[in-house]
Amino acid sequence: MTQTVLRNNEIRLPFLGAKINFIGGLDPLGLQNASEQAYSRLLPGLNNVTGLIRSYSFYPWLLSQYPKSIVSTDPSKQKQFIRRAEFLNALISQSNGIQGINGGTLAAKFLEEENNSFDLQKGIYNSNGSTVDTYWKYPFGIFGQYYLGSIRQIGIIEEVVDSNNILLGLYRPTKQTDHSIVSGDSLAKAFESNISDSNRLLYLKCIESGIVNRNNLKQLKDDFNLREIDQTTEEWNLLTKLLISTDTPLIYGEEPKNRRKETIFHLMNFASDTNREINDREFTMWAYDSKGLINENEDECLSGWYYYQLNEYWQLACTAILHASIEKLQDLAGTGWYPFYELIEIISSEITLSLKENGLIESENDEVIQILDKVNSSEKNLYLEIMNTLGIQRSNSSFKLLFKLLKENTINAERLRQYVSENQYDLSKDVLSFIEEFQLTENLSIRPFLNDFLIENIFFRHKHIAYRKMGLGNQSTEKFILEEGMIRMIDLFGPGFTGPRVGNLITYLKDLQLLSPEGKISKVGIDFLEKLKYDI
Known part of the structure; x- marks a missing residue:
């Protein structure tokens, strides 16, 4: 065996790593990826924070004005131009009672001062050029953080390149090359047609000078209200057409599809049928209940939303079990150490007793497969139970939801696997893998099943995900430390659904007056839906 010999006066020190910092983190079991891929495919060009449909015409217009106002290829100049415009929008909105415009907190503070005029530069940069505690921390403003990715994906802006095809970090609206496609240039022109020349010049003057007064804010209110769009205008027509x-295509070589249009069709049909205010979760739960079928025929788009909500129920139930399990650890040991496998036995014993008290099993020797037909509560009611209980009751409701999902969806698993494959989802762990794995354990008695599930799918799964997220860094999202058969609590993390972008889509439909402010389908929406039926 080779031995290392220390030379005279040579000292070898052990490697000392940086101290690990524990942070909150999201998705502690790494099960939300399937849901996120699903809604990304079904609603491309949107995200969960792009809350204003008129921004899809405003930003192309603003970018079209940049080279007319400032002749510079320095990206920092365009960033300043956009940041001044966004803070100006916030001041216009706050001073005129227009809600839902980002940057309003700082704008309100400016307006509380007795000054008649305001320095936009003081709202967008600190004296040292930093953006902390300004109207928006992200250097490229609301545009860069919230809208850039989505409006590039939807094809209305592009990054500028030089003569050597090198990207310059500048953006401009796309040109009109096909009249069947909505371009950024056409949206910019439509936006400009809805503002007066005097207000256009005033708005740009305020940006260029960096100064705006209270009279300016009042004068600019109507033309630069990003919450209202006149439905008799070309801008309204183009924004509706864009949606x-x-x-x-999100994947190279993929055939173009109409998932966003079909989602809008299904959402508005749902609104029409319910004839009341709707929200995003009601829609996805309705899609789940439909099992992706319309009049017993499979619908690809609706199947996507069915798969999304199925995965949501599953990831929420698993996360709730993790939360309840760590909560039990906290009850037993506080923040101290506790034997890991003893904890597993205690939790599975309590869940088994609860299942017996609920009439789902007669003894712990019952096979798991026997439980499935005894869960009579709906998925929605079980979800509500999970969110309104804690501890063993939460774990019990979570396992009941898992059993319910198996009972209602195993028959559709192969159809959903085909959907996932055809849409090229990149998945290693989703609800379909759970359904497949269950077939190997369905004849186990309840206690061994619970023990295995808790160890492999909850505790070990979380450790694997937390280590993967940490990588070579020193920030850990671990909710517990597990060492040499002992476990110690670090933090709790509650269950919840992901945001499927449908909420923002509903907001867009309200801004376009296709839905009323209360979320019901409008007269304009009924006419729009009727036309859409023949275009799907």
Whole structure:
């Protein structure tokens, strides 16, 4: 065996790593990826924070004005131009009672001062050029953080390149090359047609000078209200057309599809049938209940939303079990150490007793497969139970939801696997893998099943995900420390659904007056839906 010999006066020190910092983190079991891929495919060009449909015409217009106002290829100049415009919008909105415009907190503070005029530069940069505690911390403003990715994906802006095809970090609206496609240039022109020349010049003057007064804010209110769009205008027509346009493929070589248009069709049909205010979760739960079928025929788009909500129920139930399990650890040991496998036995014993008290099993020797037909509560009611209980009751409701999902969806698993494959989802762990794995354990008695599930799918799964997220860094999202058969609590993390972008889509439909402010389908929406039926 080779031995290392220390030379005279040589000292070898052990490697000392940086101290690990524990942070909150999201998705502690790494099960939300399937849901996120699903809604990304179904609603491309949107995200969960792009809350204003008129921004899809405003930003192309603003970018079209940049080279007219400032002749510079320095990206920092365009960033300043956009940041001044966004803070100006916030001041216009706050001073005129227009809600839902980002940057309003700092704008309100400016307006509380007795000054008649305001320095935009003081709202967008600190004296040292930093953006902390300004109207928006992200250097490229609301545009860069919230809208850039989505409006590039939907095809209305592009990054500028030089003569050597090198990206310059500048953006401009796309040119009109096909009249069947909504371009950034056409949206910019439509936006400009809805503002007066005097207000256009005033708005740009305020940006260029960096100064705006209270009279300016009042004068600019109507033209630069990003919450209202006149439905008799070309801007309204183009924004509506943009929403239902063919999706830009997310995968190279993929055939263009119309998932966004079809989602809008299903959402508005749902609104029409319910004739009351709707929300995003009601829609996805309705899609789940439909099992992706319309009049017993499979619908690809609705199947996507069925798969999304199925995965949501599953990831929520698993996360709730993790939360309840760590809560039990906290009850037993506080923040101290506790034997890991003893904890597993205690939790599975309590769940088994609860299942017996609920009439789902007669003894712990019952096979798991026997439980499935005894869960009579709906998925929605079990979800509500999970969210309104803690401890063993939460774990019990979570396992009941898992059993219910198996009972109602195993028959559709192969159809959903085909959907996932055809849409090229990149998945290693989703609800379909759970359904497949269950077939190997369905004849186990309840206690061994619970023990294995808790160890492999909850505790070990979380450790694996937390280590993967940490990588070579020193920030850990671990909710517990597990060492040499002992476990110690670090933090709790509650269950919840992901945001499927449908909420923002509903907001867009309200801004376009296709839905009323209360979320019901409007007269304009009924006419729009009727036309859409023949275009799906």
